[in-house]
Amino acid sequence: MDKVAVLIPCYNESKTVKKVVEDFRKALPEAAVYVYDNNSTDGTGDLAREVGAIVRHEYQQGKGNVIRRMFREIDAEVYVMVDGDDTYPAEAAPEMVRKVLEGQSDMVVGDRLSSTYYTENKRPFHNFGNSFVKNCINRFFDTNIQDIMTGYRAFSYQFVKTFPVLSHGFEIETEMSIHAADKHMQVDHVIIDYRDRPAGSVSKLNTYSDGFKVLTRILSLYKNYKPLGFFSLLAEILTALGVAFLIPILTEYWATGLVPRFPTLIVCGFVLIAALQSLFAGLVLQSMEQKNKQDFEMQLIAAHEAYKNLQKDEKEQEQ
Incomplete structure (x- = not known):
């Protein structure tokens, strides 16, 4: 069992994956860094392996499918999940790990919305969507999670091994937040400095289709949980x-x-x-x-x- 496992789901992140792996190996030298390649065609897996990552594959397309595979295969005391697009600072990871190990947190949220997200992110509909989803979930599920859709989180072993992954795509972050709120798990926050994708790196998130999936998922989970x-x-x-x-x-x-x-x-x-x-x-x-x-x-x-x-x-x- 790993002490700390860094989980990086990737799909065509050749522009940034090497830097992400290097940054997290430096910030968490005791951690095992796993890159799960989701059918990349640009050599993402090979580049990650070059800088010391443990590379595995998930052949069913979609971020939710990748996270299901990660959670099923890896045993660790603490899990740090981060996107491979170099938008999240590795420097915040030790504090997130500490909150799980010492503060008994089940999920630690890397909170972008309380810092630089609205100035760094150049997609106004994404800004609106993040705020709207946050307000909906906090209202419907009587919680106070500050960033519902962040891809930067830390988890306890108990959270990972009891979380039923049902979503296939980007709505997985919403599902995690609702699950933690409904099951009264301890959720803590670490405010992070978000940075937009570097030049040449392209987001896989479609503002409208994925946004619609998130909203329908919220409605479905509200029906199931409430x-x-x-x-x-x-x-x-x-x-x-x-x-x-x-x-x-x-x-x-x-x-x-x-x-x-x-x-x-x-x-x-x-x-x-x-x-x-x-x-x-x-x-x-x-x-x-x-x-x-x-x-x-x-x-x-x-x-x-x-x-x-x-x-x-x-x-x-x-x-």
């Missing part, structure tokens, strides 16, 4: 629609004793029944979610026992 809130909101909308169309019919009935619009009355009845069903669905799913949280606590205990066993085996091997 089913009572989601289905109660749906019930309120259906009730409002049903009542809005029902009131004119009732008003006319009270005035004339006639109901001339039977189709509308029938539809209103079905809409109100759907609202009631939605509310009960939320109540049932909320009970299931509570059971899932209880099961997750047992998974945490099992992960902690596995962590202690790995440490014990390592000490025995050293002796």
